[in-house]
Amino acid sequence: MMATAARSAWSWRVLFVTVATAAVAVSLAAGQRVRRPELVPAMFVFGDSLIDNGNNNNLPSFAKANYFPYGIDFNGGPTGRFSNGYTMVDEIAELLGLPLIPAYSEASGQQLLHGVNYASAAAGILDITGRNFVGRIPFNQQITNFQSTLDQITDNLGADDVARALSRCLFFVGMGSNDYLNNYLMPNYDTKNQYNGQQFADLLVQQYTRQLTTLYNLGARKFVIAGLGQMGCIPSILAQNAAGICSEEVNRLVQPFNANAKMMINNLNSNLPGARFIYIDVAHMFQDILTNGRSYGFSVVNRGCCGIGRNSGQITCLPFQTPCMNREQYVFWDAFHPTEAVNVIMGRKAFNGDRSVVYPINIEQLANL
Numbered sequence: 622m623m624a625t626a627a628r629s630a631w632s633w634r635v636l637f638v639t640v641a642t643a644a645v646a647v648s649l650a651a652g653q654r655v656r657r658p659e660l661v662p663a664m665f666v667f668g669d670s671l672i673d674n675g676n677n678n679n680l681p682s683f684a685k686a687n688y689f690p691y692g693i694d695f696n697g698g699p700t701g702r703f704s705n706g707y708t709m710v711d712e713i714a715e716l717l718g719l720p721l722i723p724a725y726s727e728a729s730g731q732q733l734l735h736g737v738n739y740a741s742a743a744a745g746i747l748d749i750t751g752r753n754f755v756g757r758i759p760f761n762q763q764i765t766n767f768q769s770t771l772d773q774i775t776d777n778l779g780a781d782d783v784a785r786a787l788s789r790c791l792f793f794v795g796m797g798s799n800d801y802l803n804n805y806l807m808p809n810y811d812t813k814n815q816y817n818g819q820q821f822a823d824l825l826v827q828q829y830t831r832q833l834t835t836l837y838n839l840g841a842r843k844f845v846i847a848g849l850g851q852m853g854c855i856p857s858i859l860a861q862n863a864a865g866i867c868s869e870e871v872n873r874l875v876q877p878f879n880a881n882a883k884m885m886i887n888n889l890n891s892n893l894p895g896a897r898f899i900y901i902d903v904a905h906m907f908q909d910i911l912t913n914g915r916s917y918g919f920s921v922v923n924r925g926c927c928g929i930g931r932n933s934g935q936i937t938c939l940p941f942q943t944p945c946m947n948r949e950q951y952v953f954w955d956a957f958h959p960t961e962a963v964n965v966i967m968g969r970k971a972f973n974g975d976r977s978v979v980y981p982i983n984i985e986q987l988a989n990l
Contacts (some may be wrong), residue, residue: 857935
């Protein structure tokens with residue numbers, strides 16, 4: 622045990638204190654392609670099903686994707702990703718020169734070296750969000766889980782080395798979708814009667830600010846915050862009206878959250894010494910993909926590749942259901958989530974896009990600071 626701990630501590634020290642400059646190799650990790658040079662030591666990921674990669678697999682939860690046809694295009698098959706293949710953070714990890722980031726539920730030892738993914742399907746900024754799915758890991762608990770990881774690293778490395786290392790790592794956070802879809806818009810929640818749209822957005826971002834500040838206090842310095850997409854245009858919402866058109870009511874409902882989140886990152890950049898927060902305008906990206914689908918190679922923008930009912934969105938993708946064959950032409954994989962093709966596009970835009978999609982700088986620029 623002592624020899625293993627010593628080797629582990631040495632590995633962390635080499636990784637974080639003298640970061641490798643040329644890690645170009647074919648990774649052994651499932652789904653990984655050719656490695657680029659590493660731009661950051663590690664990436665830590667917090668979020669919901671858009672970027673969950675298996676943390677719900679062993680929970681007593683209805684929010685799972687560890688079955689076929691999920692992962693049909695992923696090297697290794699179903700993993701718990703709510704996609705046919707890559708998620709957005711998979712693409713970003715690859716662009717950063719990192720291996721695919723392991724799920725917290727499965728990561729240990731050497732697997733921790735390049736970061737951990739704590740995201741959980743049905744999770745929200747608010748602890749009560751997503752309770753219809755029973756098991757899920759809310760953002761507060763994800764932060765607690767990160768603290769456990771941090772304790773493991775600190776035991777081996779020491780607090781000073783860890784603090785220096787963390788200041789160079791990326792912290793990707795994408796929360797808030799479920800606070801609307803699986804809280805505010807759910808009939809068995811009283812939230813809608815307690816708050817109007819603006820009040821609810823204010824409540825969420827006040828809590829979000831506290832949570833991100835907690836991560837800062839734990840040593841995080843470089844933050845990537847993903848806004849909410851055009852949720853009124855997902856197949857699950859399209860299927861709720863006979864015309865199968867986007868719900869402008871839902872799209873308008875989430876606009877105050879995105880506006881508040883942009884204001885929040887400006888305030889945090891001003892108030893937290895040494896912190897750099899950037900904001901991914903997912904709504905802008907997604908609207909562009911929906912409006913100009915054909916220019917991106919998409920021929921189907923209004924129904925899921927795998928699902929049942931109107932817009933393939935009334936019931937989401939079921940175990941062993943046969944999905945569409947031309948997945949690269951679909952924007953949506955199931956009733957709620959985009960295809961790998963969309964995730965890759967959005968990951969690349971977030972990585973090196975201009976200020977119309979990522980503000981005030983992009984991920985590549987943040988990584989190089």
